[in-house]
Amino acid sequence: MTIELTTADDAIRFGRSLGMSLRAGDLVLLAGPLGAGKTTMTRGIADGMGVSGRVSSPTFVLARVHSAPDGGVALVHVDAYRLGGDLSELDDLDLDAELEQSAVVVEWGEGLAEPLSEDRLVVRIERHADDTRTVSFEPHGTWKARVDTLP
Amino acid sequence: MAKIIMGIESSCDETGVGLVAAHDDGTVELLADEVASSVEQHARFGGVVPEIASRAHLEAMVPTTHRAFDAAGLSMSDVDAVAVTAGPGLAGALLVGVSAAKAYAAALDVPLYGVNHLAGHIAVDTLQHGPLPTPCLALLVSGGHTQLLRVDDIAGAITEIGSTVDDAAGEAYDKVARLLDLPYPGGPPIDKAARDGDPQAIAFPRGMTGPRDAKFDFSFSGLKTAVARWVEGAQGRGEEVPVADVAASFQEAVADVLTAKAVRAATEAGVGTLVVSGGVAANSRLSTLARERCAEAGIELRIPRPRLCTDNGAMIAALGAHVAAAGHKPSSLDLSANPGLPVDTVLV
């Protein structure tokens, strides 16, 4: 299954519906080249989850926690762009512990963050010359059954 | 009699331990400022790697404390209070400093003050220039922070007037340095390259300066992208990239926006003093432009010396001294680090 996104608003709208279906323990890996719109999509995810704080690419701190009011599921937004491809470089972020209460979204996490959770969804964004995007999915664990519920 | 305050900083990649004397007349004197940095270990990643930073803090904490006491010629039993950065910063890095501070405070049986890193960057100025006139404004620019703050009381009343909506200024320096094949951290090499360049050569955009933009917020993401596009364009045409001109024009765009907004905020608020601090405050163009514009506007400018502007323990000790002198209640020993500590919380 693939979907087409024509504008940045489409990416936010898709992110929002993905965010609404996220639960604690979910790992979402956003893959795609620079400028594909991974952070924009994460903004939508945060909106869909109803978490607080401004979403921007956490390249300096690598991870930012957006907590949910009333103790709901928090969003941990990770940018692994700078890292060398070794999960132990992420150890300090204690994502294993975060996943007990949060959904974790990792930009540039493919080939790195997979061991963190069996319930993971790879979202691959392809950017075309006319600036439209094609999004495809690679579901694992419970996402195999859940991916069909995405719009 | 003067009180001796020990300060511990570990929010990012510098392990800092400082010692200050808080005198009865309200002045705070610097006695020792020891820093161990893991910056070289992060260089190849183009930015701080939290796991590496935390490991380095653990290794450096006690040796750096040793060095601070040696440098000051004091013994641990001379300490009257321990202050520590409780946030904001990297969670695991903060944890090391906060844990050490609690242990020192418990073993020495003295009060513990968990304080705000950003407020520390302002308080450090009192070590060099004496008590802060209040209210004043502070512009904090570093790898992780870009903020414009109003200070009514360094020990308790700090409010945010504006901040970056995306990248910090220092982060933009690091990314542009990478584009230009200059080393990490990007501030010093860009500053150096810019000396031989023309700051007007390329008109890079000034973020958040449109009529509908928030007056005192900043944005550096668009500037970074504009530099990337410009460099890619030149490379695509097979031209040699004029590194000095790109560096100078980029630096001009950063310094222009930062100083224009800071001076405008001070003027509008009728505040007579501006403090510029944080790692990027050492940048030569930023300080020159700030000096010119503050002079024009009749604002007193205070910039701590570069060593005090970057992360260190002395700034935390200085803030601890002001907080203790104000008579605030010490922190509890079950204090936890808060990576997202808001700037208006000076003491946890």
Add this chain to the structure above:
Amino acid sequence: MLILALDTATPAVTAGIVRLSGPAAADVTASDVTEPVAEQVAARVTVDPRAHGELLTPHVLDAVADAGITLADVGAVVVGTGPGPYTGLRAGLVTGAALAHSLGVPAYPVCTLDAIAAGPEGAALVVTDARRREVYWATYDAAGARTGGPHVGPRDEVPEPVGRLADHEQPTPVGIVRAAALDVLAGREPGPLTPLYLRRPHAAEPATRKRVTA
């Protein structure tokens, strides 16, 4: 001698005061049968993998108060160095190092798995949680000496237990002190308080692929 025992390498936040007695190693002769004796005086333990940084120092002060002593009465600190997957491991190590520094006493490192094994007599296999569907483990002979490990890996790589199986247990203050007892009693120079990470970040940087041949 009163010893402060700390460990934060498992989900437990552990602090305790232990009385250690026995001959200094220099006095021990071949005919000597006296073993070091470690007895718990006070202990504070909370199982919460997210609270190491918060609770450790309060637990130390509470254990000291329960023991009816002050920190100045402590003659040495012994700290578990892992292996452990929690960032809280570093909270235990830096707390132990800073306490020892300010009290002017030595801080001895012990492998947390050794501390778990140093409880009852006999051979043992010690297994603890390493997260990511992996475990840490080490094996011990009947005399209590470590014969294998510490290792990290998937559960199915762990050998069959010979003797006692300590599966996802936490060290006790007495076990922590027993694992370092001979060094403490002999007054040996302690080794560095270095965490046993086992999993290490690679030195590799985000590199572009290079051709091997021209």
